[in-house]
Amino acid sequence: MSDSDLKKEYSELKDQLNLWSRQYYYNDQPSVEDSVYDDNYRQLQILETQNPNLITSDSPTQHVGSQTLPGFDKVHHEIPMLSLGDVFSKQELAEFVNNLNKNYSQITEYNCELKIDGLAISLRYQNGKLVQGSTRGNGTIGEDITNNLKTIKSIPHKLTRPINIEVRGECYMPKESFAKLNEQRERDGENVFANPRNAAAGSLRQLDSKVTASRNLSTFMYNVANYDDLNTNTQSGLLSELKYLGFNINPTYEVVKNMYDINNYIDKYTGQRDNLSYGIDGIVIKENNLELQKEIGATVKVPKWAIAFKFPPEEVETKLKNIEWTVGRTGVVTPTAIMDPVQLAGTIVSKASLHNSDYLEEKAVRVGDTVKLHKAGDIIPEISEYIPSKRPKNLEPYIIPSKCPSCGDELVHLDGEVALRCINPKCPAQLTEQINHFASRNAMNIDGLGPKIVQQLFDKGFLDDTASLYKLNRDELETLDKFGSKSANNLLTAIDNSRSNSMERLLFGLGIRHVGAKAAKIISKHFKSIKSLASAKIDDISSINTIGNTISKSIVTYFKNPEANKLIQEFEELGINMEYKESQLNSSNIESSFFNKKTIVLTGKLSQMSRPKAVSWLENHGAKVTSSVSKNTDLLIAGKDAGSKMDKAQKLNLLIWDENKFIDEMNNN
Numbered sequence: 001m002s003d004s005d006l007k008k009e010y011s012e013l014k015d016q017l018n019l020w021s022r023q024y025y026y027n028d029q030p031s032v033e034d035s036v037y038d039d040n041y042r043q044l045q046i047l048e049t050q051n052p053n054l055i056t057s058d059s060p061t062q063h064v065g066s067q068t069l070p071g072f073d074k075v076h077h078e079i080p081m082l083s084l085g086d087v088f089s090k091q092e093l094a095e096f097v098n099n100l101n102k103n104y105s106q107i108t109e110y111n112c113e114l115k116i117d118g119l120a121i122s123l124r125y126q127n128g129k130l131v132q133g134s135t136r137g138n139g140t141i142g143e144d145i146t147n148n149l150k151t152i153k154s155i156p157h158k159l160t161r162p163i164n165i166e167v168r169g170e171c172y173m174p175k176e177s178f179a180k181l182n183e184q185r186e187r188d189g190e191n192v193f194a195n196p197r198n199a200a201a202g203s204l205r206q207l208d209s210k211v212t213a214s215r216n217l218s219t220f221m222y223n224v225a226n227y228d229d230l231n232t233n234t235q236s237g238l239l240s241e242l243k244y245l246g247f248n249i250n251p252t253y254e255v256v257k258n259m260y261d262i263n264n265y266i267d268k269y270t271g272q273r274d275n276l277s278y279g280i281d282g283i284v285i286k287e288n289n290l291e292l293q294k295e296i297g298a299t300v301k302v303p304k305w306a307i308a309f310k311f312p313p314e315e316v317e318t319k320l321k322n323i324e325w326t327v328g329r330t331g332v333v334t335p336t337a338i339m340d341p342v343q344l345a346g347t348i349v350s351k352a353s354l355h356n357s358d359y360l361e362e363k364a365v366r367v368g369d370t371v372k373l374h375k376a377g378d379i380i381p382e383i384s385e386y387i388p389s390k391r392p393k394n395l396e397p398y399i400i401p402s403k404c405p406s407c408g409d410e411l412v413h414l415d416g417e418v419a420l421r422c423i424n425p426k427c428p429a430q431l432t433e434q435i436n437h438f439a440s441r442n443a444m445n446i447d448g449l450g451p452k453i454v455q456q457l458f459d460k461g462f463l464d465d466t467a468s469l470y471k472l473n474r475d476e477l478e479t480l481d482k483f484g485s486k487s488a489n490n491l492l493t494a495i496d497n498s499r500s501n502s503m504e505r506l507l508f509g510l511g512i513r514h515v516g517a518k519a520a521k522i523i524s525k526h527f528k529s530i531k532s533l534a535s536a537k538i539d540d541i542s543s544i545n546t547i548g549n550t551i552s553k554s555i556v557t558y559f560k561n562p563e564a565n566k567l568i569q570e571f572e573e574l575g576i577n578m579e580y581k582e583s584q585l586n587s588s589n590i591e592s593s594f595f596n597k598k599t600i601v602l603t604g605k606l607s608q609m610s611r612p613k614a615v616s617w618l619e620n621h622g623a624k625v626t627s628s629v630s631k632n633t634d635l636l637i638a639g640k641d642a643g644s645k646m647d648k649a650q651k652l653n654l655l656i657w658d659e660n661k662f663i664d665e666m667n668n669n
């Protein structure tokens with residue numbers, strides 16, 4: 001190849017990678033799979049190794065991440081925040097470790113950690129108080145996101161010692177929250193996040209910290225930029241020191257001596273991966289001695305004393321049999337891939353959401369294709385791509401429907417939405433979905449009114465909206481399949497009981513966009529009645545601590561609609577309670593409580609409440625309170641002068657809260 005051809009190839013590859021990086025880091029919306037990015041990155045690395053004279057400073061091998069977003073103050077990282085070198089096989093990993101051992105004969109041990117699928121953050125403390133939190137950005141300049149980070153429960157605002165320290169680690173979105181957020185976004189006609197890392201990054205880089213607060217992020221800290229004041233000289237010691245200072249650390253780390261142990265660690269967590277509540281994309285192996293880490297040093301981009309072993313992408317092949325379209329209660333129409341069932345990362349999968357028509361077009365799959373399937377964020381089954389060589393000849397392109405599968409009306413794209421919508425207010429699928437939502441457990445909680453019954457009642461013409469539920473009679477119910485007078489009685493009683501529900505259930509049941517069960521509860525507590533909420537202004541609602549503008553606007557818009565007011569009036573005439581009922585604790589409140597099903601130990605003196613009161617409060621919220629600390633303890637609540645229980649909990653790396661944190665959480669639950 002001539003010099004100019006080589007230069008051209010190099011610069012094209014570099015530009016392509018930089019463009020993908022920008023979409024990934026800056027917009028939090030990757031346009032290609034990670035494996036595609038990684039392959040091209042490797043290619044660039046090879047070109048650069050063979051032709052070092054080609055390297056330019058804008059090459060992705062020469063810097064970390066990407067530029068910062070406008071709207072945030074910039075933070076200069078005195079000690080740069082680096083990336084990690086990576087390997088994709090045990091063979092390559094052994095080469096890395098052997099090399100390091102050869103060059104540094106002093107090395108005696110390595111610390112193995114999980115590679116959390118999140119994004120790096122830095123937290124600066126002065127005299128033990130959190131003063132600044134930032135993103136990695138391009139490694140030297142990050143975004144100031146202090147207020148957003150302060151909303152994350154696992155980040156202490158005050159340390160147990162009044163020291164100056166800069167701590168680094170990973171901010172991540174738990175698997176369950178990631179799955180829920182994407183479901184919500186799909187229903188709202190928005191783009192879904194490709195992985196928990198982009199979801200966490202998108203949630204942290206919000207101008208409104210109430211949005212961040214609603215995203216349920218968490219952290220694992222694993223590094224200290226400046227450790228003069230720490231009582232340890234190892235990476236593993238640093239982790240327990242961080243724990244002691246009040247940080248959340250990932251308890252799975254292990255100190256090992258050799259490749260044999262490293263491989264065991266990899267195998268162990270490859271096996272346990274599906275059971276973790278957060279996504280991981282590999283294992284990080286770090287030389288354990290901190291002084292030696294300094295001596296070994298770093299390149300412009302990665303430390304030379306650590307390496308990431310990336311899990312191979314877990315993918316299986318299967319056949320796409322059909323694409324089903326379902327209409328949600330707000331009219332969003334979503335495609336779902338129906339496939340031959342296959343075993344994938346611990347579960348049998350036969351369905352995968354295709355999210356929206358844009359996404360489907362981009363994937364360009366056809367019914368009859370063989371497709372590759374993976375789990376996004378270790379949890380959501382997703383089609384990576386179809387396999388061109390396995391596409392049968394003459395397979396027809398898939399045509400995206402233009403009519404609603406339920407009512408047959410023309411589907412539309414509303415401004416700025418990726419979703420297709422049916423906007424017919426009388427669309428049967430939307431109406432039945434609204435009724436299903438209204439009756440669901442966190443809403444009016446009408447026992448025995450499942451989707452099948454709703455569908456039958458609807459088809460028979462006995463139901464046409466949520467209010468008509470309260471007009472059903474015994475004769476009508478007895479016409480249902482396998483419905484005797486007993487079932488009819490039970491259902492009528494359940495419907496009748498729901499009339500006296502507290503306001504938050506009705507508010508959530510109305511299905512106002514963006515108003516989830518938790519927000520409904522907070523808002524109800526504040527406004528006390530549907531009437532006063534209906535006349536509230538945007539500012540009145542968003543003045544509530546945790547309620548942001550999106551929710552407030554949505555509520556105000558909802559109550560401006562004459563149809564909504566008619567419905568509320570009808571509810572009132574039907575004797576449905578519209579007021580908030582103080583301090584009622586029912587099964588679904590308990591279920592959504594942080595404390596539910598946790599094993600908790602109390603120790604030390606509580607100053608703001610009695611011990612029996614704390615115990616009964618915890619038990620009322622579903623916790624089991626025990627007297628001794630063991631590895632089965634989920635949480636230790638430590639008052640003043642906590643003694644041996646505290647020591648033991650620290651040894652076991654358990655979650656420990658002080659009384660203030662406990663009271664904060666009581667108010668949140």
Ligand SMILES: NC(=O)c1ccc[n+]([C@@H]2O[C@H](COP(=O)([O-])OP(=O)(O)OC[C@H]3O[C@@H](n4cnc5c(N)ncnc54)[C@H](O)[C@@H]3O)[C@@H](O)[C@H]2O)c1
Nearest residue numbers: 020021024030032033034037083084113114115116120284
């Ligand atoms: N799909 C795309 O278009 C696209 C574009 C750019 C980058 N990417 C992906 O991003 C990755 C590269 O990103 P990167 O440079 O941030 O590197 P990386 O994510 O591979 O590894 C470095 C990061 O790992 C994190 N980490 C998690 N657990 C850790 C632990 N226990 N100890 C230390 N660090 C830990 C830290 O945030 C650190 O910055 C590649 O996997 C690439 O595929 C994809």
Ligand SMILES: [Zn+2]
Nearest residue numbers: 404407422427
């Ligand atoms: Zn329709």
